[in-house]
Amino acid sequence: MTDVKTGPNPLFLREEDLRQGIELLFYAYRDFTAEPDAMLGKIGLGRAHHRVIYFVGRYPGATVTELLAILRITKQSLSRVLGELMEQGYVEQRPGTKDRRQRLLTLTDKGQELERQLSDAQRARIARAYRAAGAEAVEGFRTVMLGIMDEIDRAKFPTPRGPGGKR
Amino acid sequence: MTDVKTGPNPLFLREEDLRQGIELLFYAYRDFTAEPDAMLGKIGLGRAHHRVIYFVGRYPGATVTELLAILRITKQSLSRVLGELMEQGYVEQRPGTKDRRQRLLTLTDKGQELERQLSDAQRARIARAYRAAGAEAVEGFRTVMLGIMDEIDRAKFPTPRGPGGKR
DNA sequence: GTTTTTACGTCAGTCATGTTGACTTATTTC
DNA sequence: GAAATAAGTCAACATGACTGACGTAAAAAC
Numbered sequence: 001m002t003d004v005k006t007g008p009n010p011l012f013l014r015e016e017d018l019r020q021g022i023e024l025l026f027y028a029y030r031d032f033t034a035e036p037d038a039m040l041g042k043i044g045l046g047r048a049h050h051r052v053i054y055f056v057g058r059y060p061g062a063t064v065t066e067l068l069a070i071l072r073i074t075k076q077s078l079s080r081v082l083g084e085l086m087e088q089g090y091v092e093q094r095p096g097t098k099d100r101r102q103r104l105l106t107l108t109d110k111g112q113e114l115e116r117q118l119s120d121a122q123r124a125r126i127a128r129a130y131r132a133a134g135a136e137a138v139e140g141f142r143t144v145m146l147g148i149m150d151e152i153d154r155a156k157f158p159t160p161r162g163p164g165g166k167r
Numbered sequence: 168m169t170d171v172k173t174g175p176n177p178l179f180l181r182e183e184d185l186r187q188g189i190e191l192l193f194y195a196y197r198d199f200t201a202e203p204d205a206m207l208g209k210i211g212l213g214r215a216h217h218r219v220i221y222f223v224g225r226y227p228g229a230t231v232t233e234l235l236a237i238l239r240i241t242k243q244s245l246s247r248v249l250g251e252l253m254e255q256g257y258v259e260q261r262p263g264t265k266d267r268r269q270r271l272l273t274l275t276d277k278g279q280e281l282e283r284q285l286s287d288a289q290r291a292r293i294a295r296a297y298r299a300a301g302a303e304a305v306e307g308f309r310t311v312m313l314g315i316m317d318e319i320d321r322a323k324f325p326t327p328r329g330p331g332g333k334r
Numbered sequence: 335g336t337t338t339t340t341a342c343g344t345c346a347g348t349c350a351t352g353t354t355g356a357c358t359t360a361t362t363t364c
Numbered sequence: 365g366a367a368a369t370a371a372g373t374c375a376a377c378a379t380g381a382c383t384g385a386c387g388t389a390a391a392a393a394c
Contacts, residue, residue: 013294017305019225020324021293022286024312026218029196030239031317041353046379051193058186064342072197077381079343101341101390119189126188127180129314133307138184140300140307145191147296150198157187208382213350231371244352246372268361268370 025148035121043114048073048081049090050118053107056091057115061104063096090114192315202288210281215240215248216257217285220274223258224282228271230263257281 036050055070056062068078082105085091090111096102107115130138139160146154203217222237223229235245249272252258257278263269274282297305306327313321 013297015290017297018290018293019286020309021297022221022289023225024309024316024324025196025199027316027320027323028312029192031320032192032315034239044378048380054189058190065340072201073380074382075342076344076383081380083343096341099341099391101388103342119186122189123182123185125315126185129311130180130184130188132314133310136303137307137310140304141311142187142191143300143304144296144308145195147299148199148292149191149194153194153198156190156194215351232369240351241353242371243354243373248351250372263370266362266370268359270371 032122032125036118039118049085052081052085053090053111053115056105057107060106063102063104199289199292203285206285216252219248219252220257220278220282223272224274227273230269230271
């Protein structure tokens with residue numbers, strides 16, 4: 001108890017600090033997803049559809065296998081969601097040219113429009129938080145979030161270059 | 168377009184930066200929840216049970232209404248999960264003393280033990296990320312996460328006091 | 335050139351977690 | 365005493381995940 005030893009490195013981790021980290025993730029994620037979820041509900045879609053639309057928009061021409069690796073869900077789960085999105089004209093697929101077994105996925109115009117609307121709410125939230133926090137805090141955020149995620153996906157986030165400015 | 172006005176503040180936000188923020192949240196949360204989910208699966212519980220156990224452990228004597236405000240789910244959803252946890256001896260309730268309509272929730276020893284096991288995986292993940300990132304980055308993480316969540320719950324995270332050290 | 339692996343799809347059944355809506359009981363507040 | 369609040373309950377339903385089994389086409393390996 002009274003674990004208050006002041007070292008030269010201010011980073012000693014109390015129970016309290018770690019608990020706070022857990023809760024920050026819970027609350028931030030809860031609120032981060034609330035707006036898109038509400039929009040999706042109105043058109044009869046769910047969060048799973050948002051994720052697929054988001055990542056197909058992010059990686060146009062992605063294959064089903066690539067999507068599965070990102071989402072970490074089963075083929076059967078993805079299949080239903082993807083099927084609904086294609087049936088409703090948000091996503092299209094075409095056979096791969098190099099490998100004709102593959103289905104390369106892209107967003108239709110309708111899909112891009114929905115993607116934009118959904119992610120705009122999230123982008124605005126991130127932008128607001130980033131602006132209020134400042135560039136240095138954003139770098140810290142980035143570093144910690146990368147440390148929280150599994151190592152395997154960190155390569156998706158290349159080291160940022162400042163805007164030619166200081167440093 | 169080309170919204171690139173470089174002010175004295177180096178924080179100008181490109182599409183790319185915001186997109187990256189969205190993805191950091193997705194990947195970090197995905198991996199943050201994976202380990203407890205796997206443990207819970209083995210004993211026939213799910214993430215919803217973890218959340219209840221976590222917050223009852225965090226706020227011993229919390230009422231059902233308080234829990235509902237934190238989790239933002241319906242009473243009926245909570246009721247099922249809470250019922251299972253009580254039936255299986257993880258959570259207990261006793262009537263409130265000041266207001267006898269209330270049910271004050273606490274973890275049993277068994278519940279505390281499970282809470283510890285589940286959250287240990289998450290605490291270890293946070294601790295690893297914090298240590299690798301350093302104190303300054305952690306402060307930035309905290310600031311940005313607070314900015315992402317709705318204002319209403321920020322009061323749950325009082326401004327940290329350094330350990331009597333620098334600053 | 336046959337075998338094996340891979341990419342994708344599908345059918346069927348199940349489970350966990352959330353929702354809405356209606357209604358009840360006990361207790362506190364006005 | 366009436367109204368509001370805290371909690372619980374029943375019923376029906378939607379979503380998003382899972383396992384397991386099986387099928388097809390194409391590419392890769394032998």
